[in-house]
Amino acid sequence: MALPPALALERIDFGDTLPAELVRLARATPVWMGAVAKVVAQYPSAFWRDAGLAGAAFSRLGPLQEIHDMSGPGGRPAALFGFAHAGAVGPDFEEALTAQLAQCFGPAAATPDILHVRNWSTER
CATH class of the missing domain: 3.90.660.10 (Polyamine Oxidase; Chain A, domain 2)
Known part of the structure; x- marks a missing residue:
């Protein structure tokens, strides 16, 4: 994706398809x-x-x-x-x-x- 991982989680409905560890990492990854x-x-x-x-x-x-x-x-x-x-x-x-x-x-x-x-x- 061409947007920060945390923003993708906030703005795109992935349903329950993403593994919990991937969601945790995406939310914790700082992107300027x-x-x-x-x-x-x-x-x-x-x-x-x-x-x-x-x-x-x-x-x-x-x-x-x-x-x-x-x-x-x-x-x-x-x-x-x-x-x-x-x-x-x-x-x-x-x-x-x-x-x-x-x-x-x-x-x-x-x-x-x-x-x-x-x-x-x-x-x-």
């Missing part, structure tokens, strides 16, 4: 992806590359803990992506997110064309 949101910020160009930046950052300030250049060949489509704690996604999340991107990559990062936020902890 169940508690994060993935963010993709898409831009008209990979402006950070023009500024000599790699498009990668690790941060303890702001909602994104890690940021990576997700642009296609030749910088098109241009995008940055990162991961945030799922609990950070709330009313002020997008503002905090774009402020962090601007701090890391310059003012152009504050205004992505499209901002995709997928909170994996709320996936059905």
Whole structure:
């Protein structure tokens, strides 16, 4: 399955078909992806590359803990992506997110064309 074992047990009705030991292990297995949101910020160009930046950052300030250049060949489509704690996604999340991107990559990062936020902890 392409989801955390504990989340699979919570969201999928397996009936009584799974062995008790497998259920115990699935519930006890910590998987970081169940508690994060993935963010993709898409831009008209990979402006950070023009500024000599790699498009990668690790941060303890702001909602994104890690940021990576997700642009296609030749910088098109241009995008940055990162991961945030799922609990950070709330009313002020997008503002905090774009402020962090601007701090890391310059003012152009504050205004992505499209901002995709997928909170994996709320996936059905």
